[in-house]
Amino acid sequence: MEREKTDKLQAVIDKYKGVKGALIPVLQEVQDLFNYLPDEALRAVGKGLKVPLSRIYGVVTFYTQFHLVPQGKNSIHVCTGTACHVKGAKKMLERIESLLGIKDGDTTEDFKFTLKSVRCVGTCFLAPVMMINEDYFGELTEKKTEEAIKQYN
Amino acid sequence: MVELTIDGKTVEVEEGTTVFQAAKSLGIKIPHLCYHKHLLPTGACRLCLVEVEGARSLVASCACPVSPGIKVMTNTDRVINARKMVIDLLLSDHPQDCLICEKNGDCKLQNYAYQLGVRSTSFKGERHVYPIDSSNPFIERDYNKCILCGRCVATCATIQRNNVVDFAGRGFETRIATYFDRPMQESNCVFCGQCVGVCPVGALTEKEAKFKGRSWEFSKVTTTCPYCGTGCRFDLNVKDNRIIKVTPSWDAPANQGRLCVKGKFGLDFVNREDRLKTPLVRRNGELQKAGWNEALDLVAKKLSGIKEKHGPDSIGGLCSAKCTNEDNYIFQKFMRAAVGTNNVDHCARLCHASTVAGLATAFGSGAMTNSIDEIAGADCILVTGSNTTENHPVIALKIKEAVNCGAKLLLFDPRSIELADWAHLHLRQRPGTDVAWLNGLMNVIIAEDLHDKDFIRERCENFEAMAETVAKYTPEYVESITGIPADKLREAARIYATAKAASIIYSMGITQHSHGTDNVLCCANLAMLTGNVGKPYSGVNPLRGQNNVQGACDMGGLPNVYPGYQKVADEAVRAKFEKAWGVKLPANPGLTLTEMINAAGDGRLKALYIMGENPMLADPDINHVKEALQSLDFLVCQDIFLTETAALANVVLPAISFAEKDGTFTNTERRVQMVRKAIPPVGESREDWQIITEVSKRMGYKMVFRVPDEMPVRSAVKTAKGYRMAYRIPDLIMAEIAKLTPSYGGISHSRLEKEGGLPWPCPNPTHPGTPYLHGDKFTRGLGLFSAIEFKEPAELPDEEYPYTLTTGRMLYHFHTGSMSRRSKGLDEIVPEGYVEINPADAADLSIEDDQFVKVSSRRGQIDVKAKVTDIPPQGVVFMPFHFAEAAANVLTNPVLDPVAKIPELKVCAVRIEK
Numbered sequence A: 001m002e003r004e005k006t007d008k009l010q011a012v013i014d015k016y017k018g019v020k021g022a023l024i025p026v027l028q029e030v031q032d033l034f035n036y037l038p039d040e041a042l043r044a045v046g047k048g049l050k051v052p053l054s055r056i057y058g059v060v061t062f063y064t065q066f067h068l069v070p071q072g073k074n075s076i077h078v079c080t081g082t083a084c085h086v087k088g089a090k091k092m093l094e095r096i097e098s099l100l101g102i103k104d105g106d107t108t109e110d111f112k113f114t115l116k117s118v119r120c121v122g123t124c125f126l127a128p129v130m131m132i133n134e135d136y137f138g139e140l141t142e143k144k145t146e147e148a149i150k151q152y153n
Numbered sequence B: 001m002v003e004l005t006i007d008g009k010t011v012e013v014e015e016g017t018t019v020f021q022a023a024k025s026l027g028i029k030i031p032h033l034c035y036h037k038h039l040l041p042t043g044a045c046r047l048c049l050v051e052v053e054g055a056r057s058l059v060a061s062c063a064c065p066v067s068p069g070i071k072v073m074t075n076t077d078r079v080i081n082a083r084k085m086v087i088d089l090l091l092s093d094h095p096q097d098c099l100i101c102e103k104n105g106d107c108k109l110q111n112y113a114y115q116l117g118v119r120s121t122s123f124k125g126e127r128h129v130y131p132i133d134s135s136n137p138f139i140e141r142d143y144n145k146c147i148l149c150g151r152c153v154a155t156c157a158t159i160q161r162n163n164v165v166d167f168a169g170r171g172f173e174t175r176i177a178t179y180f181d182r183p184m185q186e187s188n189c190v191f192c193g194q195c196v197g198v199c200p201v202g203a204l205t206e207k208e209a210k211f212k213g214r215s216w217e218f219s220k221v222t223t224t225c226p227y228c229g230t231g232c233r234f235d236l237n238v239k240d241n242r243i244i245k246v247t248p249s250w251d252a253p254a255n256q257g258r259l260c261v262k263g264k265f266g267l268d269f270v271n272r273e274d275r276l277k278t279p280l281v282r283r284n285g286e287l288q289k290a291g292w293n294e295a296l297d298l299v300a301k302k303l304s305g306i307k308e309k310h311g312p313d314s315i316g317g318l319c320s321a322k323c324t325n326e327d328n329y330i331f332q333k334f335m336r337a338a339v340g341t342n343n344v345d346h347c348a349r350l351c352h353a354s355t356v357a358g359l360a361t362a363f364g365s366g367a368m369t370n371s372i373d374e375i376a377g378a379d380c381i382l383v384t385g386s387n388t389t390e391n392h393p394v395i396a397l398k399i400k401e402a403v404n405c406g407a408k409l410l411l412f413d414p415r416s417i418e419l420a421d422w423a424h425l426h427l428r429q430r431p432g433t434d435v436a437w438l439n440g441l442m443n444v445i446i447a448e449d450l451h452d453k454d455f456i457r458e459r460c461e462n463f464e465a466m467a468e469t470v471a472k473y474t475p476e477y478v479e480s481i482t483g484i485p486a487d488k489l490r491e492a493a494r495i496y497a498t499a500k501a502a503s504i505i506y507s508m509g510i511t512q513h514s515h516g517t518d519n520v521l522c523c524a525n526l527a528m529l530t531g532n533v534g535k536p537y538s539g540v541n542p543l544r545g546q547n548n549v550q551g552a553c554d555m556g557g558l559p560n561v562y563p564g565y566q567k568v569a570d571e572a573v574r575a576k577f578e579k580a581w582g583v584k585l586p587a588n589p590g591l592t593l594t595e596m597i598n599a600a601g602d603g604r605l606k607a608l609y610i611m612g613e614n615p616m617l618a619d620p621d622i623n624h625v626k627e628a629l630q631s632l633d634f635l636v637c638q639d640i641f642l643t644e645t646a647a648l649a650n651v652v653l654p655a656i657s658f659a660e661k662d663g664t665f666t667n668t669e670r671r672v673q674m675v676r677k678a679i680p681p682v683g684e685s686r687e688d689w690q691i692i693t694e695v696s697k698r699m700g701y702k703m704v705f706r707v708p709d710e711m712p713v714r715s716a717v718k719t720a721k722g723y724r725m726a727y728r729i730p731d732l733i734m735a736e737i738a739k740l741t742p743s744y745g746g747i748s749h750s751r752l753e754k755e756g757g758l759p760w761p762c763p764n765p766t767h768p769g770t771p772y773l774h775g776d777k778f779t780r781g782l783g784l785f786s787a788i789e790f791k792e793p794a795e796l797p798d799e800e801y802p803y804t805l806t807t808g809r810m811l812y813h814f815h816t817g818s819m820s821r822r823s824k825g826l827d828e829i830v831p832e833g834y835v836e837i838n839p840a841d842a843a844d845l846s847i848e849d850d851q852f853v854k855v856s857s858r859r860g861q862i863d864v865k866a867k868v869t870d871i872p873p874q875g876v877v878f879m880p881f882h883f884a885e886a887a888a889n890v891l892t893n894p895v896l897d898p899v900a901k902i903p904e905l906k907v908c909a910v911r912i913e914k
Ligand code: SF4
Pocket: B155, B156, B160, B162, B163, B164, B165, B188, B189, B190, B191, B192, B193, B194, B195, B196
């Protein structure tokens, strides 16, 4: 970890020391700092707030807002719920994988994209569906998928 | 009291009782998965649902407190259907692997599915496929079978307090996980195995027991752990004469089902191939197999010959802190009555001789003043010279429990041990300066008028002399000696003195010094000064190392006392034993262990009989010990393995292990507990007491054991004509002990079996035992203050040897390793010795982690791996002494405490080179 970031990390921890229910806000701030939650940072949080590491891990894995691996600038969520599945979600996923050269769950080397398959996003009438950041893209074809992604490049 | 009805039966229970417990008191069994009597109810599984008249929905009985007048039904159709649904749902994501599951027959899910008639699930859906983790040597984790009851999580968090696992993920992804889903060996798991013990299904199992037997094939024998002095009880699970696994005995008084890795997973040494199976006799310089008669005849002939030629005092004996009270009693009786010498001692000399000497002087009795359980109730706990979490792990749980309830922990230890994380104050004294800071605490307490004047006046003597001495130990002066900041010392003194109940816990960090007795006397002074002794929770509590070191001392395995610390020099006492044993007894106290080794070296001692001890690793300055043992005319070793010491013997006699024995161990809290035979003797090995009586008989002293009136006949013995009821000899030996030893007067095997263990003093058959000592008055009458001046350790670092070496134990091994290093799992997890070095020192010496270094002292040199860590302070290095190939005791200083004759194992000067 770079010096500057470790200092900031310590400042976050110190700010919340002894405060009840501080874990989630601390984790949020730490994630803002690093863009994900690195192992060493979590250990420092555990030590500083006296929270067991297993508990921290439990919280981090419970909330989808937290990430344990570095995240790309844009997150692509491809729906693989039942409706989308039937309409060929798998193909779309594979297409994106080959386009970005990464696997489901990974982040591109230039940290532009993180790809993740998810369950039903609630817009089955548009199946197959993906989301890029907050935007929905429905009735996807391979071509549409490619074009959508290019907009964020 | 609250009255309610359950299934039409009326019951009265205390307020706060749960419906589940109330039902249980009526003998009504409610199915349950997440509830466990040692854990707080969580209401997670919903299997324990019951119907309460008038309530809209079913309630979880395990988490529902009773209220007056309610009518509970545990058995209605609605309840049964709800339970069926719970099981049905669980089975929907459960591999029905019962055919080859380790838990088959002992699985709660299987049992309830059977009871409720749920054959398989009616749900179709996704199932988890988790990889099975068998990467550590002890525990196999198969989370495909996990039902998310949370018992393991709660156990690890609220009993073991390690928080290794927790719930992770959400929804379908919910699982039990370590931090980052890593293997357990990469977490802070200490492999106590208690999570395995509470898991209701086959998700957590003992790896080494896999495919070795099903629950109904095991015979279970409740017995006592052979490792440390905590005295944990557990159930040996035996099949085909082998110990397959260890399961908790939840009602055990000292440990309530808790264990450490050694007791839970470290007992496979019992069935090791290299157990001694026949006697060995040295012929042409080589140890060769021999028959029992030949070996016993030879031992008797040699000892008799030496006795005749050089007198009885040319023979010495070491009894054993590992053997039972019965074995030790017989051993010292043999030395005193058959050989005719008081030269009998054992390794207590090396660990707590200074405790026995110091506390006997101050209080009149050299043992823990309180029970283990009372530790949890203290408001202030001063721990010094005890790395409790590693050396007495189950006792450490009580310390953590106390801290959790608000007690203040004061830790005085040079090293940053785990307890430092729990301590209110961690004060790091320079090794060997304990008298100074202890006097400093008393200086502050007196200066600030915090001492208990009534207690001092009514119950103690010699206060003025002590007060005069400590007057000069001001916190500033103490800081200059110990390095402990003066204001911190003041703070510690105030906390200790103002606590309602303060307990001092110490161990070898206090005793193993050339001034060990002084250290102990200072601890006693401090407790008396504040009236912190003679009442529940507060006292002076030396933690004894070996499983039966307390008992071996109690049984008179010491050169100056008979059983029960009755002095050999006291004529009336001697007369009593002469009458009981029918022989004239020697009047002069014998040699101590350390003196015997020296006497062997210079030819005064000709023969040594060693039962279950390994001085070749345990004693200081091993090179000297080896020379001494080799210059003996005759060395007999009686052991379960060919130890480093036995390898030097003229005759080796194979003894049985704890798992093959009946008898008793006395744990560190003075609790006498049963040891029970679980398997037959391995090979031709025999009971220790039996071997000794055979030698004794051949030397012309026959030991006979009388059956006391009213003793029940208690054992079925197989004879040619079938079974015959007979007395077990160890029961009779205990009867003889009780007759001659006032503090054991009321102890008998039949009582122990019924009552589960009794802490001495227990003077008569109806006495319930004594959890804390010195209640109305001290054993010696008045408590005696001693005026003690600080003395430096005998060897200080200098230019040539600039580092201070301190030695000790670590969690995964025990003593000289003759048992733990023969355990597959323990050896796998920690296969070799190491020396801990502070990063700053390592940088000075340009030493890296894991690199081999040479550690040398004025006495010897060893090669060992460096472990660079900030546990020891700068200038201090630490080594565990369990490892023969890197034996710390090659280096240690054999200089002795003048009173207790304990060597200074905790401080010597060393040099470290690449
Ligand atoms: S073995 Fe003990 S320390 Fe390890 S996870 Fe289980 S309960 Fe916790």
